[in-house]
Amino acid sequence: MILLDKPYVSKFLKETIVKYDFPALDTGNITEHGELSLISTEEIIENFKNDSNSRLYTNSENSINWVVKNLGFTKLPEYINVFKNKVEFRKLVQSMYPSFFFREVGLKELDEVKLEELPMPFIIKPAVGFLSLGVHKVLNAKDWAHVKELIKEEFTEAQSLFPIEVVNASSFLIEEIIEGEEFAFDAFFDEDGEATVLGVSKHLFSSDTDVSDRVYFTSKETITNYLEPFTNFVQELGNKAKLKNFPVHVEVRVDKNGIMIPIEVNPMRFGGWCTTADLTYFATGLNPYYCFLKNIKPNWNQVLEEMDDEIYSLIILDNSTGIPSKEISNFDYDALLNKFMQPLELRKVDYKMYSIFGMLYTKTPKEQFAEIEEILVSDLKEFVQ
Template identity: 75%
Template sequence: MILLDKPYVSDFLKETIVNNNFPAIDTGNITEHGELNLIQPEQIVAEFRNNADSRIYTNSENSINWVVNHLGFTKLPEYINVFKNKVEFRKLIQDMYPNFFFKEVGIKDLEAIDLDELPMPFIIKPTVGFLSLGVHKVLNADDWQQVKKIILEEFTDARTLFPLEVVDTSSFLIEEIIDGEEFAFDAYFDEKGEATVMGVLKHPFGSDKDVSDRVYYTSKKIIQTYLSRFASFVKDLGNRARLKNFPMHVEVRITNDGKLIPIEVNPLRFGGWCTSADLTYLATGMNPYQYFLTNQKPDWERLIEEMDDDIYSLIILDNSTGIPSRQISSFDYGSLLKQFVKPLELRKIDYKLYSIFGMLYAKTPKDKFVEIENILKSDLREFVSKG
């Protein structure tokens, strides 16, 4: 079963629902009338009461509130909380990483923080958050003064866009910086608690201070290199939380000395806004939504063998222009597309509401990787007009 909610449902997910006749409800008025053959919410509740191994997937964390309110008799709210709350997640894995520093602090206590008690540099992010909203890297005391001001501005807007279960601005997690390369992957646990990895993405950054979600990409080589290691990690994680019939999106870093340290786990979904699962399908032909809901395990040996050698990327066109979205009159999507050898799909977003111009999927030959490097470092000002 599938819960659909704002901000975005892809055509690919809609087609998956129709082609597989998956039961779905719209918890956010995101679909058009008659677009999908939706069921009644009571049918989902009844299914979970009658079948302990029922599965549910949501494209958006906005639906978490619905799950908590309607499926409280299941394990789902417990699973959600231990991962959605970043402090609870750090406590879950604390004995795996006993020397890792983390500290929870209330928003009202930001001014009283003693920097001498914190590792410098450090990361601060909301205890319950989404995308890179409110995530900041603090390199020194001067940075800290600026970050505090930015945090207060960001969360004044966030309160109006996302429910409390998606972004909770009451407290923040401060933790040490994890050096190394960053990756993201999707996974699910079956009725026996066995873990299956559904795709692997690399998440590069444009600079040492960059904490954005601008680019994720995958390739045959990336999947071959990291699949088994990520599968081993998520198996251990599932055993700790005793997960069953549950999907997740995991972000990790591989340190310079080869150690895997998790950043966060996003519950009940793969990449939000229909991102990572759709990218995996474009790169491999395997449909992660279908595989999870029908309890299939990908034949990775065959899938990798059939993949080409190109790079498949997701580019999140967040507003990094420095110009408030309300002051931007247009975005030149045509000029953007010309920067790529083979754009696959462009998804335009209401940037005045979400401060994201859109999302672009692209296929890039290995010898043209510079196009990914360029968009990673771009502030996108060349594509906008003020008005």
């Protein structure tokens, strides 16, 4: 079964629901009237009462409140909490990484933090958060003063956009910098707790201080290199949390020695805004939604053999112009598309509400990867009026 909620449901997810007749419930008034054949809250509750191995996927963590309210008799709220709360997550994996530094602080306690007690540089992020909201890298004392002001501004605005379950400003996690290359992958656990990875993407950054979500890409080489170690890691994680019939979106860093440390795990979904699962489909032909809900374990050897050698990218067009979104009258999507050899799909977003102009999927030959590197560092000013 699938819960649909704001801010975005992709055409591919809707087509999957129709094609495979998956029961779906709109918990956020995100679909058009008559667009999908929807079921009721009572039907989902009844399914879980009749079958403890029922599976539920949501495209958005906005649905978490619905799950907690209606499915409290299941393990789902417990699973959600251990991952959605980043402090609880650090406690879960503490035995796997005993020397890793982290500390929880309240929003009102930020001014009382003693920098000499923290590893410098460090990352601060909301204990419960979404996208890169409130995530900052602090390099020195001057940075810290600036970051504290930014956090206060960001959360004044964010609390009007997202439910309290998604963005909770009462608590923050301070943790040491995790060095290495960053990756994201989607996975699920079956009724026996066995883990299956459903796609791997690499997260690119424009600089050492960049914490944005501008570019993710996947390729035959990326999946081949990291499928096995990521599967082993998420299996150990699932064993610790005793996960069953549950989807996750995992973010990790891998250092130069191959040591992997998790950044966070997002519960009940793959990449938010229907991103990474759809990227996997573009690159591999696999449908991660179908795989999870139907308990399909991909034959990765065959999938990789049939893949081409192109780079498949997800480009998140966050407002990096320095101009407040409300002051922007137009974004030139046609000019943007002309920057790429093979755009696959453009998704426009209400940027005045979410400060994101849209999302773009592209297919790029390895020798033309400069087009991805260019958009990675762009402030996007050339496309706005």
